[in-house]
Amino acid sequence: MEGSTPQTADTVYAALQAGYRLLDGAGDYGNEKEAGEGLARAIKDGVVKREEVFVTSKLWNTFHAPEHVAKLARHQLGLWGIEYFDLFHIHFPVALKYVDPSHRYPPEWFGDDGKTVELDNTPIQATWQAMEKLVDEGLARDIGLSNFNGSLLLDVMRYARIPPSVLQIEHHPYLVQQPLVDLAKSLGIAVTAYCSFGPASWAELGMHKHIDSLLEHDSVIAIASKHGKTPAQILLRWASQRGIAVIPKSSNPERAKANFQSQDFTIPEEDMKALTAMDKGWRMNDPSSMSLGLSIFA
Secondary structure (H helix, E strand, O other): OOOOOOOOHHHHHHHHHHHHOEOOOOOHHOOOHHHHHHHHHHHHHOOOHHHHOOOEEEEEEHHHHHHHHHHHHHHHHHHOOOOEEEEEEOOOOOOOOOOOOOOOOOOOOOOOOOOOEEEOOOOHHHHHHHHHHHHOOOEEEEEEOOOHHHHHHHHHHOOOOOOOOOOEEEEOOEEEEEHHHHHHHOOEEEEEEOOOOOHHHHOOOOOOOOOOOHOOHHHHHHHHHHHHHOHHHHHHHHHHHHOOOOOOOOHHHHHHHHHHOOOOOOHHHHHHHHHHHOOOOOOOOOHOOOHHOOHHHH
């Protein structure tokens, strides 16, 4: 649910009307206030109750220092207009120099010059222990990790008083990440997939245009045609059938409804294997292109 537009509140409202009950947000998306307005309207109109909606958000990189974690969680809750997050992630395993929200929010990746990545030396352990206090204080029901690799996941598990409940990763047939998925599941950590359609949303931003669209890939189209489904429905069902939760993004009400109908069929094993065999290790979301200090997937 990225990007702030006048339609964000309407998109959230329509999604809740269509039956969606998980809203995946983040401070970096810059649309928390609008998303919260859509949720509030849906609650006011009797579409949902607050306890029926699972609201996820994420701690941005500039707020990793322990003294900033709870302050930012409260700031984000205020934007949403809610009292607690159902799940709150560390967005990336990298700490950046603190930026006061009154100066710039969301801070994004670069410093004030718009081109320099300013790293901070806060260790993940310190951030995680501050995240655990969010649960203690009732600001978050659960806490999780996003964009963490296996070694860091194991590191967090060594000292976690409250283990991460969810690991959110980029996951699609071009980037299957099977060992990481298996590791998380072995530790009792649920896995959520973002970027389920691969390069589609990135192409809209002018990125990764050189990579063949999964939605237009011959193999995906053939499997979709065979089962009378859309390519998007096949990609979402492929992930969920592998035991991975999906959080598709769409501002188009009809596509959102179609995506919601991706769980009422089963893909045969041979087609599942064909989709998984498309794995090329192609990652769409890799911040190392901005700075070597952000080489978290190296």
